[in-house]
Amino acid sequence: MTLFDRVFGGNDAVYGLTVAAVDNAIAQYGESQAVAFPETAYALPCYYAVTGVKVTTLGEMKAALDVIKSLMTREKRLHDAFMSGVATALCAEFIEALKYMNGATPYEAPCYGHISDAFVRNLGVPLVTGDIPGVAVILGSAPSADEAVELVKSYQTQGMLVTLVGGVIDQLVEKNYKTGDNVRVVPLGKDVTSVIHVVSVALRAALIFGNITPGDAGNLMKYTMERVPAFVNAFKPLDDVIVACGAGAIALGFPVISNETENMFRVPKSLIQQLDVSKWNATSLEARDIKIKITKIDIPVSFASAFEGEIIRRGDMQVEVDGSRVDCFELVQTKEAAEVEDHKIEVVGPEIDEIPVGSKISLSYTVEVAGKAMQPDFESVMERKIHSWLNCIEGVMHTGQRDMIRIRISKADFEAGFKFRHIGEVLYAKIKSEFEAVVDKCQVRIIVDPEQNAKLRAAANEVFDKRDARLASMTDESVDTYYTCIMCQAFSPSHVCIVTPERLGLCGAVSWLDAKATKELDPAGPCQPIKKEGCLDEKLGRFETVDEAVQKYSHGALEHVTLYSLFQDPMTSCGCFECICGVEPVSMGVVITCREHAGMTPLGMSFSEMASMTGGGVQTPGFMGHGKHFIASHKFIAAEGGPGRIVWMPKMLKDQMRERLDKTALEMYGVENFTDMIADETICTEDPEQLLNYLSEVGHPVLGMEPFEM
Numbered sequence: 001m002t003l004f005d006r007v008f009g010g011n012d013a014v015y016g017l018t019v020a021a022v023d024n025a026i027a028q029y030g031e032s033q034a035v036a037f038p039e040t041a042y043a044l045p046c047y048y049a050v051t052g053v054k055v056t057t058l059g060e061m062k063a064a065l066d067v068i069k070s071l072m073t074r075e076k077r078l079h080d081a082f083m084s085g086v087a088t089a090l091c092a093e094f095i096e097a098l099k100y101m102n103g104a105t106p107y108e109a110p111c112y113g114h115i116s117d118a119f120v121r122n123l124g125v126p127l128v129t130g131d132i133p134g135v136a137v138i139l140g141s142a143p144s145a146d147e148a149v150e151l152v153k154s155y156q157t158q159g160m161l162v163t164l165v166g167g168v169i170d171q172l173v174e175k176n177y178k179t180g181d182n183v184r185v186v187p188l189g190k191d192v193t194s195v196i197h198v199v200s201v202a203l204r205a206a207l208i209f210g211n212i213t214p215g216d217a218g219n220l221m222k223y224t225m226e227r228v229p230a231f232v233n234a235f236k237p238l239d240d241v242i243v244a245c246g247a248g249a250i251a252l253g254f255p256v257i258s259n260e261t262e263n264m265f266r267v268p269k270s271l272i273q274q275l276d277v278s279k280w281n282a283t284s285l286e287a288r289d290i291k292i293k294i295t296k297i298d299i300p301v302s303f304a305s306a307f308e309g310e311i312i313r314r315g316d317m318q319v320e321v322d323g324s325r326v327d328c329f330e331l332v333q334t335k336e337a338a339e340v341e342d343h344k345i346e347v348v349g350p351e352i353d354e355i356p357v358g359s360k361i362s363l364s365y366t367v368e369v370a371g372k373a374m375q376p377d378f379e380s381v382m383e384r385k386i387h388s389w390l391n392c393i394e395g396v397m398h399t400g401q402r403d404m405i406r407i408r409i410s411k412a413d414f415e416a417g418f419k420f421r422h423i424g425e426v427l428y429a430k431i432k433s434e435f436e437a438v439v440d441k442c443q444v445r446i447i448v449d450p451e452q453n454a455k456l457r458a459a460a461n462e463v464f465d466k467r468d469a470r471l472a473s474m475t476d477e478s479v480d481t482y483y484t485c486i487m488c489q490a491f492s493p494s495h496v497c498i499v500t501p502e503r504l505g506l507c508g509a510v511s512w513l514d515a516k517a518t519k520e521l522d523p524a525g526p527c528q529p530i531k532k533e534g535c536l537d538e539k540l541g542r543f544e545t546v547d548e549a550v551q552k553y554s555h556g557a558l559e560h561v562t563l564y565s566l567f568q569d570p571m572t573s574c575g576c577f578e579c580i581c582g583v584e585p586v587s588m589g590v591v592i593t594c595r596e597h598a599g600m601t602p603l604g605m606s607f608s609e610m611a612s613m614t615g616g617g618v619q620t621p622g623f624m625g626h627g628k629h630f631i632a633s634h635k636f637i638a639a640e641g642g643p644g645r646i647v648w649m650p651k652m653l654k655d656q657m658r659e660r661l662d663k664t665a666l667e668m669y670g671v672e673n674f675t676d677m678i679a680d681e682t683i684c685t686e687d688p689e690q691l692l693n694y695l696s697e698v699g700h701p702v703l704g705m706e707p708f709e710m
């Protein structure tokens with residue numbers, strides 16, 4: 001039997017099953033029965049991405065089956081095989097969608113099933129920075145549970161996102177292996193059709209970040225091939241259905257590596273036979289051309305970004321550094337070269353093995369750096385990264401910053417020989433690798449002594465206060481340079497963020513200081529300076545030099561961008577924004593919602609739906625993605641009246657922004673407790689009339705503003 005026969009056979013089998021399942025469902029519920037996956041604005045995302053048509057009912061699904069059938073040509077050409085693979089994937093999506101009918105929750109822990117739009121958007125930044133270098137799709141059962149663990153762990157320690165389908169899930173459960181999106185190991189489901197949930201992530205990435213027009217299948221597949229670094233590892237035995245799914249994967253540009261021996265055909269670079277499972281990691285990376293950046297760190301446990309979200313429970317912890325009860329802090333300071341001895345790591349006080357298990361201790365670490373190109377402004381940039389660096393240590397959890405840190409070191413790490421000294425090793429290695437352009441020498445002093453830390457904490461707080469004063473004095477007027485950030489062009493080829501002191505990048509991860517440091521660290525990199533010259537309109541924030549930069553870095557896709565307007569040439573969005581705001585026409589205000597809020601807004605749209613209005617580097621007047629901290633800036637949609645336009649935000653976002661937003665509103669409008677005047681989901685969700693009543697009740701400043709000039 002040829003490979004073509006197997007693909008066509010698998011495709012026919014799945015198609016037959018799908019037709020039967022749809023007919024059955026129609027017989028039971030009728031054609032008007034709704035079908036949808038939860039938390040996505042791309043109704044049946046794969047079918048929508050490939051054909052441009054949204055399927056929302058069983059009747060539409062039935063009609064769509066004819067379209068799928070038309071892809072299933074049988075002339076035994078490579079193209080037919082690929083399209084039959086795609087058709088198989090679309091059938092799998094329908095079968096999976098049927099599981100979600102009537103609000104059912106078909107998947108239970110540890111399996112995820114369908115993945116939300118917010119999850120896809122969260123992947124944006126780590127994928128562009130290379131923090132997540134690739135996506136592994138592992139299918140079937142490994143020869144043994146130990147080999148399953150080994151393979152998964154090999155990818156996890158490289159920071160990859162690992163998705164699992166089939167028997168491998170039970171193998172990890174059997175070995176008590178921790179899974180979950182917080183450790184980047186995501187079991188999708190045990191049926192082979194659940195593989196569609198990762199395909200759906202890849203295709204939505206193309207729609208969200210790449211601005212691919214739904215239905216433009218050619219560019220869709222070009223996008224996934226060029227920009228989504230995914231690959232498939234399929235354990236034998238491969239049945240025809242898996243082979244057909246594999247053809248779909250290859251059509252999207254994802255190579256398939258397998259240990260199958262029966263009827264196995266090799267397609268160079270795409271379908272690769274590798275009998276030795278221990279070589280799959282290397283083979284896959286080579287096939288997909290994924291390069292892993294390794295920083296050698298001398299510690300007894302793993303270090304990888306996949307462990308960043310790991311949680312250490314109380315019962316699993318050896319000791320806890322607890323800044324809420326005792327004096328603790330973390331600090332980066334610039335020193336003269338003569339004062340720093342490179343790679344000196346000092347622990348003052350007892351080491352971890354001299355401390356009783358379960359203790360809450362006072363601990364501080366001060367990182368001292370020296371370098372000719374070092375600037376004190378970079379201290380806070382480095383310091384904010386400590387959180388992520390320490391979390392990357394397997395078995396260590398870090399929260400908070402400055403003098404409000406909490407660190408848990410697990411018993412497992414203690415048993416592996418992890419010492420406080422190793423915190424110093426991690427800080428040293430990361431500072432020297434990520435900031436090598438500005439740091440020549442670095443030393444770390446760790447102090448485990450409550451009395452010394454009490455004194456040192458007071459001194460550290462003086463440093464923090466000075467930094468805050470400097471940050472507060474930094475306005476868009478007080479500097480002469482803004483920066484571009486084009487990091488997201490890896491996914492969103494024409495998107496450009498303009499980063500100013502008061503307007504951080506829309507992902508929330510790049511402040512003006514970060515951009516300035518990035519320029520210093522990587523002179524030809526994504527953050528390029530823009531001289532603030534040629535102001536054409538102060539209120540809109542329109543500058544000749546900004547327009548020039550946007551034209552240049554969007555490769556001509558954009559001509560004009562303003563810094564402060566929602567309607568006049570607003571800044572574009574790549575897709576990974578923390579928040580999105582949109583016009584609320586009844587109150588003439590704006591509604592803001594954020595990725596963490598899954599519920600509705602008074603626009604009748606959820607975050608996913610609002611987010612789908614913009615993205616891919618295009619301008620959509622009236623909708624704009626932005627970072628959280630921009631909300632409390634005097635410059636937030638200043639051209640339309642400023643943050644006083646905000647009429648609705650999720651409660652959690654209000655709570656996060658309250659202090660600064662209240663201060664800004666008091667300065668701008670003389671209004672006290674402005675945040676309380678903003679409605680949230682506890683006040684109203686979908687009804688604009690209810691919203692308006694609330695705004696009148698509290699005397700919201702928007703009611704005194706001019707209508708928008710749209």
Ligand code: SF4
Pocket residue numbers: 125485486487488489496497504505506507508509510574576
């Ligand atoms: Fe992407 Fe903008 Fe963030 Fe840069 S600042 S990483 S371009 S969202």
Ligand code: ZN
Pocket residue numbers: 124125488507574575576577
């Ligand atoms: Zn982005």
